Amino acid sequence: MNKEITLRTVNVTRYVTPLREGGSLPAIAEADDGFLYVLKFRGAGQGVKALIAELIGCEVARALGLKVPELVFANLDESFGRTEPDEEIQGLLKFSVGLNLAVHYLAGSITFDPVVTRPDAFLASQIVWLDCLLTNVDRTARNTNMLIWHKELWLIDHGASLYFHHSWDNWETQAKRPFLQVKDHVLLPLATELARVNEISRAVLTPGRIRQIVSLVPGDWLENWPSGESAAEIRDVYAQFLTGRIASSDVFLTAAEDARTGHF
Structure with a gap:
């Protein structure tokens, strides 16, 4: 439960x-x-x-x-x-x-520097898998959007994720696409346990868990949506997009592995 x-x-x-x-x-x-x-x-x-x-x-x-x-x-x-x-x-x-x-606000935190800090393969693979799922284009060497706080790695700034919602009408197609921008991910070279992470993450992110998360979106953020859909319908699209990507995660997993090994 x-x-x-x-x-x-x-x-x-x-x-x-x-x-x-x-x-x-x-x-x-x-x-x-x-x-x-x-x-x-x-x-x-x-x-x-x-x-x-x-x-x-x-x-x-x-x-x-x-x-x-x-x-x-x-x-x-x-x-x-x-x-x-x-x-x-x-x-x-x-x-x-x-x-x-x-x-x-994480007072006293410092920006993650891949030259100084080297996450283990499992953690790197978790973060790469997450960003492939969310289509997060903003975790590159130029802008890592990670902090070191109390000697631990913290993730921040996911606002550039889910860019499908800027072209709302073809979300079903976008849900099944590979995430080609993974080639620029700052942690991709370290992400050697993607297959293991894929199995674990799919078990955690059940449709029920995804719908719980999406249900947090306030109704007044969903008013006057360009497509004219109700708040419930909009939340349903977000949930279906994410559950669809999770169900077809082998697509973005293969693209990430190809990018990491130089076949991309």
């Missing part, structure tokens, strides 16, 4: 500093529980789809036993940005009123 998955909700009380990464402008913010978070805004460039990818990607990783910071829903009051002097940030806060997503 899968344990119920829940996310806490906090209220943002203080905007600390922006993190100027690309055009998304996440920020370090303090919440009413006294903790600092990296706040991902629904009003940023990719909108709620980046938050959905972050939420689903993070919780799939957690289900597989990988280390990811705690996720929380972060409520932003409409009065929050009125005193912000930066017009760009003020606009972002204005368009992000309501429920956003925040990741626990």
